Amino acid sequence: MTDIPTCPPTLKAIQHYLKIAQEHASRDPVVAYWCQLHALQSALGIDRKSDESKAFLVKMMDRLEVMKKEFKDNEAITNEVAAQAHLENYALKLFIWADSQDRASNFGKNVVKAFYTSGMLFDVLTTFGELSEEIQQNRKYAKWKAAYIHNCLKNGETPV
């Protein structure tokens, strides 16, 4: 699969999901597919009028249709219940790993990245409906922790 097309400036808000999709393209195509679908769906609500955005959205749609055919035997791509379970499991594993590192005072860029990515993947789960109370709390905590540890590292402080 080719690289994800560059998104126009008006769609900057979806860049994070596309980056996670690109990083998972070969590692976990299910995560990559749903991050792109979530990005596309969000983009439709942000800018579908500018020429740049329209061209980008059509390319993304083409790409997702090709992916869906390519992975027609993968239930976590063709079936939304299986997809939700796969993504929830993946995001939770990442979140629990980051939390365990945090509690063991192992602070590093990889812990920031894991908290951040899990927070973004909890966002992607909204594609399948409203999040449970627990997932909502995890999402809030993951995003806050990622920002907090990131700032501490940047300022040379030790996270508490």
Added chain:
Amino acid sequence: TGSIGTSTQVSQEQDELTQRLSRLRQM
């Protein structure tokens, strides 16, 4: 009439993208 034409065109394109996304999720 130019603006009406443009607005109709935009709305048709929007519908097409929405329909494609909906079909993609139902496939």
